[in-house]
Amino acid sequence: MSAQFPSIRPRRLRTTPAMRRLVAQTRLHPAELILPAFVREGISEPRPIGSMPGVVQHTRDTLRRTAVEAAEAGLGGIMLFGVPEVQDATGSEGTNPDGILQQAIRDVVAEVGDTLVVMSDLCLDEYTDHGHCGVLAEDGSVDNDATLARYADMAVVQADAGVHLVGPSGMMDGQVGVVRRALDEAGHQEVGILAYTAKYASAFFGPFREAVGSSLQGDRKSYQQDPANARESLRELEQDLAEGADLVMVKPAMAYLDVLRQIADASPVPVAAYQVSGEYSMIEAAAANGWVDRERIILETLTSIRRAGAEQILTYWALEAARMIR
Secondary structure, eight states: OTTTTHHHOGGGGGSSSHHHHHHHOOOOGGGGGGEEEETTTSSSSOEEEEEEETTTEEEEHHHHHHHHHHHHOSSSSSEEEOOOOOOOOOGGGOOTTSSHHHHEEEEEEEEHTTTSEEEOOOOTTTTBBBBSSSSSSTTTSSSSHHHHHHHHHHHHHHHHTOSEEEESSSOOOHHHHHHHHHHHHHTTTEEEEEEEEEOOGGGGGGGHHTEEEEEEEEOOOOTOOOOTTTTHHHHHHHHHHHHSSEEEESSSSSHHHHHHHHHHHHOOSEEEEEOOHHHHHHHHHHHHSSOOOOHHHHHHHHHHHTTTOEEEEETTTTTHHHHHHH
């Protein structure tokens, strides 16, 4: 027994809900939550995503309504992903000014204006027929520098459509700097960059591939980070900051809370984390089987991500969680 017992009793601060609320060291707020949303070309009704119960591929009309709902719920932002009808080797629909993502950006900005931060995924995997995040070289590898040229063009068309933040997520070396220069040269100095700074070659991305219609064969281990490495993320952070990142992100979140903590401790800019599709789907599956308390585990996982240092959290539960914590 401690010599200080029974004078020191930490349980005194856990006695009632009011007491626990009073001394809580980590709090969630709707403004910290970002809703990822998929919009699919050529559909007239929302299409459920089988591996992500409760998540759909939106039509343009239902996306507009969801954006308004997100703004009314006080969310911080919405991250848009386009799912085109046509894919090709270079992902040409990603730079089509009238492509589905650019149309969606214009739609959402027209609906919510500046009441919600409108973000867009800046990557080629949704648009390529091979499913990789870039242009392929003759040997089948992803050509880093050729891909950067495509990212620059994508950034400009997304900014022309009115996006507030672009999210280069392909993990190409130099991607933030190339995007920043392209935006500035096109007169879009006000458009910010949410850099996917530490994005791991993770098995947790599986359901997302259904969500965006990815045709990927193989893996992305040659350009996304090795799950065995943490210190490497600090090097990526240093590079992204030097190239002009306005915010940085860790993806996935829950299996990489140690990395998130290191990034948060070192970063002078806001730090986000993405609670990805596999994390979402596992919890939904466990809850559907009655194995876990669904609402409690949603809030517990979000709190853990916030506690580890994330100031913004991308989560498919953003709307639901906002209602639970208001």
